[in-house]
Amino acid sequence: MATDMTLIWFSGSPPCWRVMIALEEKNLQGYNQKLLDFLKGEHKSQEVLDINPRGQLPAFKHGNNILNESYAACLYLEEQFKSQGTRLIPMAAPEQALTYQRMFEGVPFMDKIANVIYYEWKFPEGERHDSSLKRHREALTAELKLWEGYLEKLGAGSYLAGKNFTLADVVVFPCIAYVFRFGLSEKNYPRLAGYYGLLKERPSVKTNTHMSYSCKTIFDDIKPDAYMY
Amino acid sequence: MATDMTLIWFSGSPPCWRVMIALEEKNLQGYNQKLLDFLKGEHKSQEVLDINPRGQLPAFKHGNNILNESYAACLYLEEQFKSQGTRLIPMAAPEQALTYQRMFEGVPFMDKIANVIYYEWKFPEGERHDSSLKRHREALTAELKLWEGYLEKLGAGSYLAGKNFTLADVVVFPCIAYVFRFGLSEKNYPRLAGYYGLLKERPSVKTNTHMSYSCKTIFDDIKPDAYMY
Numbered sequence: 001m002a003t004d005m006t007l008i009w010f011s012g013s014p015p016c017w018r019v020m021i022a023l024e025e026k027n028l029q030g031y032n033q034k035l036l037d038f039l040k041g042e043h044k045s046q047e048v049l050d051i052n053p054r055g056q057l058p059a060f061k062h063g064n065n066i067l068n069e070s071y072a073a074c075l076y077l078e079e080q081f082k083s084q085g086t087r088l089i090p091m092a093a094p095e096q097a098l099t100y101q102r103m104f105e106g107v108p109f110m111d112k113i114a115n116v117i118y119y120e121w122k123f124p125e126g127e128r129h130d131s132s133l134k135r136h137r138e139a140l141t142a143e144l145k146l147w148e149g150y151l152e153k154l155g156a157g158s159y160l161a162g163k164n165f166t167l168a169d170v171v172v173f174p175c176i177a178y179v180f181r182f183g184l185s186e187k188n189y190p191r192l193a194g195y196y197g198l199l200k201e202r203p204s205v206k207t208n209t210h211m212s213y214s215c216k217t218i219f220d221d222i223k224p225d226a227y228m229y
Numbered sequence: 230m231a232t233d234m235t236l237i238w239f240s241g242s243p244p245c246w247r248v249m250i251a252l253e254e255k256n257l258q259g260y261n262q263k264l265l266d267f268l269k270g271e272h273k274s275q276e277v278l279d280i281n282p283r284g285q286l287p288a289f290k291h292g293n294n295i296l297n298e299s300y301a302a303c304l305y306l307e308e309q310f311k312s313q314g315t316r317l318i319p320m321a322a323p324e325q326a327l328t329y330q331r332m333f334e335g336v337p338f339m340d341k342i343a344n345v346i347y348y349e350w351k352f353p354e355g356e357r358h359d360s361s362l363k364r365h366r367e368a369l370t371a372e373l374k375l376w377e378g379y380l381e382k383l384g385a386g387s388y389l390a391g392k393n394f395t396l397a398d399v400v401v402f403p404c405i406a407y408v409f410r411f412g413l414s415e416k417n418y419p420r421l422a423g424y425y426g427l428l429k430e431r432p433s434v435k436t437n438t439h440m441s442y443s444c445k446t447i448f449d450d451i452k453p454d455a456y457m458y
Contacts, residue, residue: 107336
């Protein structure tokens with residue numbers, strides 16, 4: 001039982017979800033956890049600031065070791081518990097290279113999702129422009145097509161870095177789940193939809209079904225040009 | 230001689246610089262390299278697109294393994310050449326945790342730098358707002374103060390994750406060098422300035438002095454409120 005670990009998290013947050021999936025994959029159940037409410041600003045509490053001076057979640061501790069950035073926490077858990085649970089970084093150089101490469105392509109992917117989904121939250125009313133939102137939506141569409149192409153090349157039933165589930169899936173799957181939950185068309189992105197369907201059934205993902213949230217279908221709400229999605 | 234490696238890079242790019250520092254630290258000299266000109270759009274050439282479909286640099290290959298995201302390349306080089314050159318991920322859990330944590334705090338750090346330095350490049354003229362630039366500058370100031378505080382806590386002569394040079398330094402030093410090159414006041418950030426001075430003399434950094442570029446002092450050019458920097 002991982003009683004020396006504490007995770008403070010939000011429901012529906014892709015970065016928090018990454019850490020939860022990694023913990024499950026490494027068989028680290030039974031950690032202390034606390035669910036906070038973003039809308040109430042609970043992440044700006046002293047309890048969070050003591051762990052994460054940025055006032056953001058996840059906030060994660062293993063003993064006295066603090067890992068608040070989701071990628072940092074995932075890499076640390078894999079490295080510290082290498083022989084426990086799923087091996088998340090392949091040993092062989094080609095698979096390892098692809099794992100790292102796709103993991104870090106997840107950073108611009110999440111940025112592009114955020115630029116669309118959080119547009120109104122990121123930009124005050126007087127600073128919003130249709131031209132800007134259109135550009136963000138086009139960038140996200142191009143990004144989604146890139147990932148659709150990656151999966152097409154690997155073939156049906158593949159994970160993001162090949163035949164095995166890796167840390168690339170741990171960090172990027174929550175992004176893919178996020179866009180589908182926000183209304184991305186499964187018909188327009190069949191490979192991504194297939195991948196989403198495969199991963200949804202994985203125990204480490206299913207266990208964390210409390211990662212649900214009231215999901216405004218923002219893609220439907222804001223899109224003037226439905227063909228993009 | 231790392232003749233099975235190829236790096237395509239831009240002068241002055243922090244992500245390219247990270248990979249170059251990592252290669253030096255792992256004693257991987259003699260790789261094939263090609264310097265491209267950003268202003269001429271050379272990164273959109275077929276040669277680059279064949280390695281990096283995003284049309285971005287760095288574009289890096291080790292044999293047939295492709296690692297275009299700078300963090301991915303650095304982690305791969307450390308993992309594949311663990312016992313060669315500088316050990317960049319500490320074994321001990323507390324140092325390892327801090328290394329990963331600071332490494333990934335480097336991502337929002339670089340984002341905040343980019344939001345200020347590349348403001349005019351990122352936003353077309355009609356979408357620029359003084360209020361927005363002011364918010365970005367405040368966010369960067371808060372970020373710089375956070376790092377100044379981290380270094381103050383560790384004491385003079387420290388690296389970003391403690392007594393030893395780690396992957397946190399490889400990926401974050403180029404951000405810190407960048408803000409100083411763009412005119413950040415050494416007087417206002419004495420710990421960051423001390424760290425910059427220390428790292429500038431490190432062989433893996435000195436070797437790559439060709440990472441210089443014509444450096445518009447954008448901090449001086451655009452700041453209405455000089456006290457921030």
